[in-house]
Amino acid sequence: MHLEEETFHDRLDLKLWGQVLRHAMPYKRMMILLGVAAVAIAVCDASFALVTRWAVDDVTNMEQGFNPLPYVGAYMGLAALLAFGVWAFINLAGGLSHHMSHDIRRATFTRIQELEFAYFDHRPTGWLISRLTSDCDKLSRVIAWSLLDLVWASSLILAISVILLVLNLKLGLIVLGVVPPLVVISSWFQKRLLLSSRKTRKYNSFITAAFSEGIQGLKTTKTFVREKANLKEFQVLSDKMYDYSVLNAIQSAVYLPIVLTIGSVAAGTVLWIGGVDHLAGAVTLGTLIAFIFYAGQFFEPINQIASILVQLQGAQAAGERVLSLLATEPGITDSEHVLKRLEANSNAQGSPGMAPDGYPAQIQRIDFRDVSFSYEDNEPVLEGFSLAVNPGETIALVGASGGGKSTIVNLLARFYEPTKGGIFIDDVEYRERSLEWYQSNLGIVLQSPHLFAGTVLENIRYGRLNASMEEVEQAARMVNAHGFISKLENGYDTSVGEGGNRLSTGQKQLVSFARAILANPQIFIMDEATSSIDTETEALIQKGLHTILRGRISFVIAHRLSTIRSADRILVIDKGKIIEMGSHSELIAAKGHYFALYTRQFRRETEARALDRVGT
């Protein structure tokens, strides 16, 4: 769970909202109609009291055969107009909100797909998910409803003000006199209400986190007899939430009576001054009654405006986050002249054997030339790393964790790019080549095999979306996955569950091997792919590995001896440097680092196997 402090902006950032509003531009017509509907509703709201005034005045100047129908008709006409306006308003505002939130979410999702790995290093998944869900919703809701409620509320205030001043200047000024205090008090309270409700929500999320941690860590709690201490810590949170929640309630319990009383000051004064004037014959009874009605009608729109302005301030943080995500340019993309070449070649239709960027499609050699790399101005992970890989060669990388093995592989896959030096594909630096073409030629198997919710078939086909059923099966057979798949309930159409959790880790890894091999990559990468699986699966993969590695350049990071031994060349990496290099037998004979690593691992694996056998 990600718990972040929401910042509250004291001032309204108009520039920011202008930028957000740009996302509403495709729906300009809806916006205009909405404005019309809002004004129409406001005018109707303001006119009901006029009908009442008219009816009362006419009935008090009584003539014979008074007919109430015209008044009822006028009232009902206004009512019908208002109901239609409300219908249109909700439809338009809601529609705008959902359309915008859909569009912003899509744009954000697309941008996330383009951003480089480095962007994700310091941003937890939960953080990004809230950007895509709650932030997008919040923004579009604020835009659609708030801005248009703002139009409605200010139109209503304007309409009532005009009516009041036209009907009777003196009484009108009296009623309008309560507007300034209402504005001041409303904005003062609205801000505090928002802050306390936000604090309440914050503690609510702490409480949720505490419940889930309490349950997950229960065994530890019980064994260390920590129940009381935990409860005490929990009570601090539940007390805080109580305090803020009650504070919020008290704030609104003070706020509402105050504004109602202010409204009654206007109404009472109208009754007094208006009553005196009426007795003097200067004001009709209908006008007097209408004014008392209007005095009570000011509160709602002013309350709305205050609450909207505060909400806009509160949603500013969400706006900033989403806009800055959308404004982040991907750091790893095709350079301008690569793009130009891609365009030139697409016009020229390209010759056979050529990649879309005009260079040969076949990858023969890979050269790391004096490559250095560091993650975001930290200590360098690699310095002056050089390595020439021959056609079809398998390179194994071994060594302590944190030594730079994964970095080498990440650079090779162009998930990151060297900070110094270059990586060359047949003497062309890979940044001169098309990113999409290059990455489409990689096959990667990771340590923790991640599958998507869906069927086995869909997951394997992820390697190449247009592969036929035969090709999928062939790939599965190649990595010895076909056997277990065909024994599953629905064979290839078996659903693997969220994250592939209905399969064992070993089975998931077999599927991910099949997926990688289906892509028929020119470069094959295994990043600790055999370290988390059982001995049985390892044996299955081992059998298929020769076919997989044949004819491709391969990079293998591994602990398992069987995987390492099948490499053509073994590199022992420590602190970003190659400290030993050679074939398995050469390095064993040298009795150096590799020898030590190997014997230790050998002992572990034999022990594990001995234990496994007892278990069967």
Add this chain to the structure above:
Amino acid sequence: MRPAAEAVRIAWSLMTGYRGRFALAIAAMLAGTGLRFLVPLVASGTIDYALESGNGSSRIVQFFERFVEQSWLAQNLWLAGLLMIGLTLFAGIFNFFKGKLAAEAADGIARKLKNRLYSHLQELPMRFHDEAETGDLVQRCTSDVETLRLAINNQVVDVSHALILMGTAIPLMFLLDFHMALASFILIGPIIAFGYFYIKRVRHLFQRFDEAEGKVTSVVQENLTGLRVVRAFRQQDFEIEKFSGPNQEYRDLGLRLISLMAIYWSISDMIALTQNAIVLGLGIYFISAGELTVGTLFAFIMLLNLVLWPVRQMGRTLTELGKSIVAIGRIQDILEQPEEGRTGEVDEPAGAGHIVAENVTFSHNDGQVALQEVSFEVLPGQTLAILGPSGSGKSTLIHLLLRLYDYQSGSLRFDGTEMKDLDRKWARHQFATVMQEPFLFSKSIIENIRIGRPSADEEEISRVAQMAHIHETIDRFPSGYETMVGERGVTLSGGQRQRVALARALLREAPVLLLDDALSAVDTETEEIIIDALKKRHGKMTTLVIAHRLSTLAHADKVIVMDNGRIIQSGTHEELCASDGLYRRLWHIQNKGDDPTPTVATSAPQGT
């Protein structure tokens, strides 16, 4: 689902301690509502009596006549205005108390309930938690409690408010004018019914809308957790395509919901305004016929406005109340579960650490036998090593000692007392445990270690951290021992977590140390250093150690080898080395680097 009556009974018992406050809140609301009704009556009486005298007589006018002269009031109209303001102010004060008291009651009940749930969950046996889902429990403890809080704070109050309004406004209006009152309430029934049935009809759509949102979230989540796979296969376009389906569905459901709500609100507005129009039309008709005063019509219009809004909300309020009945049931499901039993006293002094097991048998919830007739004895200060493949029952044995589960037959004694007769908490105080996958709390490292013994000082903590060979690693973190663990701080590796957990256990100073494969993720060299440090404690603490690597086990006084819930071999290191079996095979691998049994197909390193 429980019947509504039972839910109400449960809710009533949950309100213990807050009932008085809640009753006061209702009383304050009654007073506030009553005062607010008087405001339009003052205006109405003033209009008829002082401003339009001769326009006819009404009940209010008759009431006014008793207290003031018509001419005096006409000259002192400010008094009527002041009365309006004063009444509103007093109504406001009562409403303030209503809001405050109701919130204190509702939030107080929610707080009490959350504390009780948290404590209860901690005291429930592991058997309950093995079958429960964390997400579901958390939801019951948070959103269901919130639903209940809202029910008490808003819905019950709203319903009472509406009832009070109707209970006072209806007689009052009938008192003022019988025919007008009848006309005023013609459409009240239809408004409530329309709201109730409409909201009920569209409720499933709200649910589908929530589900669609969940689907969008889960696609985003899948995409982000599988980010490396997406990039590895360069399937960004496919992912965008995959996202757009749920994204569009979410939007389209939202649009449908909006169009239904638009119909609801416009029709509801229309009915309410029609009600107003009826009152206005009939009112002016009666006035023209001389049967009604202008002031009374004014009072009717104002009163109707006060009544209409809460009544229009009733439909929604009633459906929300229905939700809270479900929520109460879900909360009660947890509270009804029996807690782990307690026996005896906690404050008794620590024991010596003498453990005897005789024919202990245990099977899990699903009936699967985990331990069968297990017998052994560990004397105080001795070390017992347990060896065996995964699933052989080693961890279960540890769980029984900690009384996380209760054995079904046989005898397990601690210092001569049957463990079932010991207080659970006292028994747990006798052990310092490191689990296979140790759990660290999202606190700082020092707080995590201090859990072992809350009274420990910093020096003692750094001493045990050194013994667990984690001190230097912690020191290298920018914030040292204050570094936060988990998402808000550093992510520790498996080996680092195990070593922090070991330090935590070593700090405990309990008579027995339990190590359940506690160093499996620690590299071999570090493991040896830690084992050496632990050997110095040999003789002071009874130790039970489960491990896969023989190096961890070799110094034990006694070794038992387990398989399928049974002990298949036991004895000292020398005895086990002398007889054929798993222990001897492992010993060979450890010392000579090979496995003497021919079934192992792997070749030995070529260098040896």
